[in-house]
Amino acid sequence: MKNNNVSIIDFISDQIKNPISVDFFNIAEVSGHIIDLFVKDYKLTELVAKATVEKHLGNFLGEMVEDLLVVVESPYVDKIYRDNYYNYYSSKLNKYFRDCIRLSFFAPGTDLENVQSYDMEADDIKTSFQKNYLGFLILRPTFPKIIGRNSISPKAMRDHNFVCCLAKVNASVFSIKQKIASFPHASQDTQTMTCAETTVWSLFEYFGNKYPEYKPVLLTHITRAMHSFSYKRLLPSDGLTAEQITYAIREFGFGAMIHSQLQREDSEFDMYYIIRTYVESGIPVVGVLKNDTLGHAVNIIGREKEDKDAVINHDVYKKMGKAEIIDFNRIDKKYVFIDDNHAPYKLTTLQKPCASYYTEQRWHDCEITNIIVPLHSKVYLDAAKASKNFYNMLDHDRFGIQREEKCVLKIFLASTRSYKQYIAFNRGLNDLVKDMILKLSMPKFIWVAEVSTVESFLEGKCNDLYIQDATEPYSDSSIFSNMAILAGLTNGTFFVQDFGNFKGFDIFVNPFDSYTDNLS
């Protein structure tokens, strides 16, 4: 029999049971197609499908750049949802579907037709694809909470005037492998995952994709880890306590630290300072949000791009050495939140984070009451103690800041590998100083204080720097704690400290490029 007048979809459907459909649309048209899929494949009524898509997907897509192209693949097997499905949904009476839909986003103008026909050289396809690929979103059949796992580039969002922690997450579209620099996000389904579980999952998805020593986790891994710490059932989920989140973070290999707004209120380093310092270090922080009726968890992963003029015109914090210091980590900025009730990358203030993006009034007075910091297990020195130690150093008569002018101070944690690479490629830095720093033995992580004059700061450069050992916890005044400062460069004096012995040399040093590798 000849196949005259037979459509491709009918022909394939006749040959293959449950074939994967792949279509592409402009972002403005994609909702209509999803409604059709929900009606046809997931047996929703048109009314319910429309309401679900408009409310949940519509709000999400509404925050993305106009004119993006979207590839829709259905059915799609999602690792996170399948895990939840077999662990929970499949045991219920009502029929829950096990397949998902995947949306993949591309920059406007991407030649998807040629890619779909594979009518280009393989390398050309991969290059063109990778250049234009902006991430993916899984729609899971947990109606109406359909926003599943997603990894979307900040460039795909309308508001992307920020820098944040990003990990390269693997994906594939049209069977071509891709990587997307993003921070993983998912919405809660309220039955297996509440804000607490999604926050923990998102954190480990990020670390697991970024560093080989960690691995991404599934919900079952989280609940299994919780079993030894919980007396009541964990499914259906009623959320986790903040303590349980801390326990999970520690169980998955981190050294968790807890900070409280209330307890730090009178400290020289309040909780906001701590958040800013860790975010500047490229470490996402779990924020515990609370008011009289709500308890919520989010990840704080980045900040708005710095307004250099606002920084140099900010109030001086205090005089250290001979300089008037503006401490960058004391300047109020907007921060990037990963909140599972909203699309990713919400830019908001630390003081009243929910007031700017929650429409419901009951959220508006939520405040960050506590934070949980997932530190690498070998970072023994925390932000407050490292900063205090730098303050003492900057104030020192001989090795402190000798410039009699206004300076900007930036304190952050860095891995020695990244920092030494930055030093190696730093063209402005004096070669002798560079060679000394590269040959200096350092632990896996170091704390760094960069000091810039106003002029240098405006050019993205710094003049002085101090390096501190992050493996000295400074928990008491032992001689080792006093020796945490490893090296410094201040006003043309480079010094190193070797077990209490300070040595160095004086040399002319030009301003050199500041370190920017912690946030992308």
Next chain:
Amino acid sequence: MNKEKSKYELKLEALIAQSTAFSLTEEENLQVLKDLSVGMDDFLYKEKKIEAQSEIELRGLVLNA
């Protein structure tokens, strides 16, 4: 066999010639370390207290919104 010096090594040698090296005496070293630990006892005591209280404060706080 004497290896010929690379351009980089020559550059570093030139920079070393321009620099002035220093080394602190034992007393000076001790003084620097003392200077750096001024006020640290009190600070560390307060930090320990804050950390312990923060952990207690977190107990039982349910996050599910």
